[in-house]
Each structure stands twice: as structure tokens, then as C-alpha cells.
Amino acid sequence: MDPTTTRTTRATRPDRQARPAADLPVILPKTGAAPAVPSQRHTTPLAGKHVLVVGINYAPEPTGIAPYTTGMTDHLATQARSVTVLTGVPHYPNWHLDPQYRYRLRTREIGRQVGDAFDGVAGIGQHDGLTIRRLRHYVPARQSALRRAGYEASFLLNCMTTRVEQRPDLVVAVTPALGGAVAAAQVAQRTGAPLIVVVQDLMAKAATQSGISGGGGKVSAATAAIERYALRRADLVAVVSDAFRDQVRAYGVPDERIRLLPNWTHIHASGLSQADARDALGWPQRPFTVVHTGNIGLKQDLGNLVEAARICAERDAGVRFVIIGDGSQRAAIQAQARGLADLEFVDPLDGVKYPQSLAAADLLVVNERPGVGDMSLPSKLTSYLTAGRAVIAAVGDDGATAAELRRTNGAAHLVAPGDPAALAEGVLALRARPGQCREMGLLGRVYAEANLGREAAAGRLDALIEECLHG
Numbered sequence: 001m002d003p004t005t006t007r008t009t010r011a012t013r014p015d016r017q018a019r020p021a022a023d024l025p026v027i028l029p030k031t032g033a034a035p036a037v038p039s040q041r042h043t044t045p046l047a048g049k050h051v052l053v054v055g056i057n058y059a060p061e062p063t064g065i066a067p068y069t070t071g072m073t074d075h076l077a078t079q080a081r082s083v084t085v086l087t088g089v090p091h092y093p094n095w096h097l098d099p100q101y102r103y104r105l106r107t108r109e110i111g112r113q114v115g116d117a118f119d120g121v122a123g124i125g126q127h128d129g130l131t132i133r134r135l136r137h138y139v140p141a142r143q144s145a146l147r148r149a150g151y152e153a154s155f156l157l158n159c160m161t162t163r164v165e166q167r168p169d170l171v172v173a174v175t176p177a178l179g180g181a182v183a184a185a186q187v188a189q190r191t192g193a194p195l196i197v198v199v200q201d202l203m204a205k206a207a208t209q210s211g212i213s214g215g216g217g218k219v220s221a222a223t224a225a226i227e228r229y230a231l232r233r234a235d236l237v238a239v240v241s242d243a244f245r246d247q248v249r250a251y252g253v254p255d256e257r258i259r260l261l262p263n264w265t266h267i268h269a270s271g272l273s274q275a276d277a278r279d280a281l282g283w284p285q286r287p288f289t290v291v292h293t294g295n296i297g298l299k300q301d302l303g304n305l306v307e308a309a310r311i312c313a314e315r316d317a318g319v320r321f322v323i324i325g326d327g328s329q330r331a332a333i334q335a336q337a338r339g340l341a342d343l344e345f346v347d348p349l350d351g352v353k354y355p356q357s358l359a360a361a362d363l364l365v366v367n368e369r370p371g372v373g374d375m376s377l378p379s380k381l382t383s384y385l386t387a388g389r390a391v392i393a394a395v396g397d398d399g400a401t402a403a404e405l406r407r408t409n410g411a412a413h414l415v416a417p418g419d420p421a422a423l424a425e426g427v428l429a430l431r432a433r434p435g436q437c438r439e440m441g442l443l444g445r446v447y448a449e450a451n452l453g454r455e456a457a458a459g460r461l462d463a464l465i466e467e468c469l470h471g
Contacts (some may be wrong), residue, residue: 045466046080054184055174056088067266082129091139093295107134129191145219146465152179183229198236201376233365241377243400264457265299265386270355277359287320291361296327301369366393370418385448390440411444
């Protein structure tokens with residue numbers, strides 16, 4: 001970072017006496033109202049201030065963490081004097097490097113909002129005060145612990161050697177990647193700026209739970225040490241799921257510095273009927289259609305869904321399965337599915353067709369590898385619930401995903417992970433109960449409107465920043 005930056009001492013660094021915990025407000029959205037993003041900059045805690053955001057995933061990546069980091073940054077740009085983003089090159093979920101970034105160590109872009117703040121979609125053009133710095137890093141085509149270490153280290157090194165022109169008044173880091181969080185902690189320490197770390201996934205748990213090659217005890221312990229380092233240096237740690245709280249506490253972060261900052265829905269429901277959505281996509285009208293969207297990686301264990309589709313096909317059940325997305329395991333999953341006429345793979349869809357694909361479904365699938373527990377919360381959940389379609393989830397009973405879905409009071413049917421027969425039975429049971437599917441979809445939409453709206457997200461984020469800066 002900038003070697004000429006003057007270090008200042010801040011009395012409110014994390015080693016100070018802990019403040020009493022404060023509950024963040026939940027602001028429910030008004031029906032039919034536009035996303036409530038405050039426009040009067042002078043009324044916000046960030047008025048006149050400079051913000052640095054560090055996170056490896058950012059738009060135009062269509063799924064995963066990127067839409068949330070982008071949406072959060074868009075909102076900050078409406079509040080602060082300036083926002084600088086240190087981010088990676090677009091690579092997720094296909095883990096391929098865009099050729100335009102291959103030979104460029106750093107790229108500067110001036111961001112503009114294409115949609116509303118919290119849409120999580122950004123383009124290139126003039127936006128008051130938002131600068132995006134793309135930093136080149138290693139992008140592994142295949143996943144292993146060693147390759148992941150190279151991915152993290154290369155982003156960290158580029159972050160640490162990139163000069164930030166404007167001294168920040170607030171630093172916000174998003175994990176993963178851990179390299180960005182470590183760099184953010186260093187900048188905050190050097191400049192005396194307060195630090196917020198937003199935890200989207202727990203990386204040490206992921207090393208053992210996701211099935212990544214070589215992610216055993218020593219790798220997990222080393223990852224935990226880095227994760228502990230970054231989180232303990234934060235003024236506030238914001239977790240997207242309460243299931244993460246115990247692990248963050250185990251790292252030595254007191255409850256007084258842990259806050260819940262749930263993700264929000266970054267899509268709008270398509271507004272099309274199921275029949276019209278299928279026409280728009282060119283999908284057949286008749287079959288009961290089961291859809292999975294998002295990353296096709298180790299954690300998703302989509303071989304389980306392939307085998308469930310095979311069981312349904314053997315029973316001549318007339319069920320159509322669609323897997324939408326990309327990822328490190330797509331080729332292997334496609335090979336496993338060879339010969340299944342009722343299973344189709346679709347490339348990632350744009351912001352118009354993706355909501356249509358959810359509207360076109362009868363049933364939406366969340367599938368996780370057995371053993372995945374409290375390491376992460378699938379980003380697709382907010383979109384699924386907003387779409388108003390029934391959800392079937394092959395997930396661990398004691399994991400973060402199951403806990404979140406239980407809060408919907410009936411929007412999802414849970415089955416055991418890693419059990420294709422159980423998943424197939426669940427699909428066929430719901431196919432036979434269309435009324436129950438409609439009720440489940442309605443419950444999901446009601447939950448999303450009450451808890452996952454952008455107005456609620458804006459209120460929580462503003463309260464978090466207010467507390468960090470002035471609490």
C-alpha cells in the first residue's frame with residue numbers, strides 16, 4: 001500500500017474494552033415501494049468520508065458472493081464521498097480467466113450502477129466517487145489446497161503492493177478470500193481506520209467440509225490461523241448466518257463485536273407466469289421441472305442430483321431436471337449424466353433470463369455435500385425464496401442451510417444429503433402434491449418480502465457502519 005501514508009493511533013481498535021452489544025434494526029420493506037437507498041448524503045454516517053472495500057469477487061460475476069459485495073458497494077457509493085474497491089479479475093463460477101485481464105497486473109475502472117443499489121450488478125462508466133481496481137491473481141482451473149493457497153497468496157500480494165490513493169476513513173473486507181481480509185486488516189492498522197469484516201463463508205471449515213483435495217488437518221489449521229488473524233483485528237465482524245457465530249467466537253472475537261448481516265435478494269421476481277416463462281426460455285410446457293442454479297463445484301455435490309434424476313428416469317416419472325450454471329466440476333457432472341435424456345445443462349443466465357428460469361420451475365433444488373455444516377450459506381437461497389417456488393434441500397440437518405430454511409416455516413422440504421433415493425422420493429412426492437408446492441412457494445415469497453428486502457439490507461448496513469464509526 002502507499003508507503004507515505006501516515007499512521008495514526010485510534011483509541012477504538014479491537015484491543016480496547018469491548019462495547020455493549022447492540023441489536024441491529026430490521027426495517028421491513030413497504031409493499032410496492034422502490035428500493036429504499038438514502039439519497040441525502042449529508043444525513044448518513046459516511047457523509048464526506050472515504051471507504052475502501054476489499055473482496056476478490058465482484059460484478060460482472062453473476063453468482064456467489066459477487067452480487068452481494070457489488071450491491072453493498074453500490075449502496076456505500078450513494079452514502080460516502082468516495083469508494084475504492086480492490087477486487088479480483090472476473091473468474092467465478094467457471095474458474096476461467098477472461099483473456100482481457102491475462103497480461104494486465106492491475107486495471108482501473110470507474111463504476112456505475114446499471115440497476116438499483118443492492119441489485120449487485122455494475123457496469124463501466126461514470127459514477128460519482130466509485131473506483132474499481134481489478135488486481136490480477138492466479139485462477140486455478142482445478143481445485144486443490146495447494147492451488148487455493150496460490151489463489152489466496154497472489155491476491156494478497158497484489159493487494160499489498162497496490163497503492164490506495166485516498167486514505168480511507170473506513171475499511172470493509174469480504175471473506176472469502178482470506179488474502180483480501182488480511183490486506184484490509186493491514187491497511188486499517190496502518191491508517192487507523194476502523195475495519196468491518198463481512199463473513200460470507202468460513203474458510204477453515206470449508207477446507208475440511210467442501211471435499212477439496214488436500215484440505216486436511218494441517219491445511220485447515222493453517223487456514224484457521226489466517227482467518228483468526230483477520231477476524232480478531234476487526235472492529236466489527238458481520239456474519240451472514242447465525243450458524244457462523246460460534247466459530248467466530250472460537251477465534252477469540254467476543255460477542256460484543258459480532259453482528260448479524262443477512263444477505264438480501266438481489267433479483268426481482270420475473271413477473272411472468274410459469275407457462276410464459278417457459279415459452280420465453282423455449283422450455284417444454286408439460287413436464288414437472290426441477291431446477292438447480294449456481295456454482296457446480298465440490299461443495300454442491302451435484303452427482304447426487306444426477307443419480308436422483310436417473311432414478312426418476314428409470315421409473316419413467318416424466319420429471320425434467322435442469323442444472324443452470326458453471327463451475328470446476330461441470331465437466332465431470334456432465335460426464336456422469338451422459339445418456340440421461342431428461343437432464344439438461346444450461347450455461348449461466350443473464351439478469352432477465354435467470355429470474356425467468358426460477359419462475360419456469362416447479363421445484364428448486366439446493367444440494368450440498370454430506371458433511372457440509374456451518375461453513376457457508378448458499379447465495380441462491382435469497383433468489384429461490386423471492387421466486388415463490390417450492391424448494392427441496394438435500395442438506396445436513398444441523399447445518400446453516402437447514403437452519404435458514406426452517407425460518408421460512410414451510411417453504412422447503414429437507415432430505416438427507418448424499419442419498420439420491422431420498423432426493424428422488426422427495427421430488428416425486430412433491431410432484432404428486434401441486435397444492436403443497438404452491439403453498440410452499442407462497443411461504444417462501446412471504447418470508448423473502450419480510451426479511452430479505454433491500455430496504456432491510458440498507459437499514460442493517462447503515463446501522464452497522466454508524467456503530468463502527470460512532471458507537
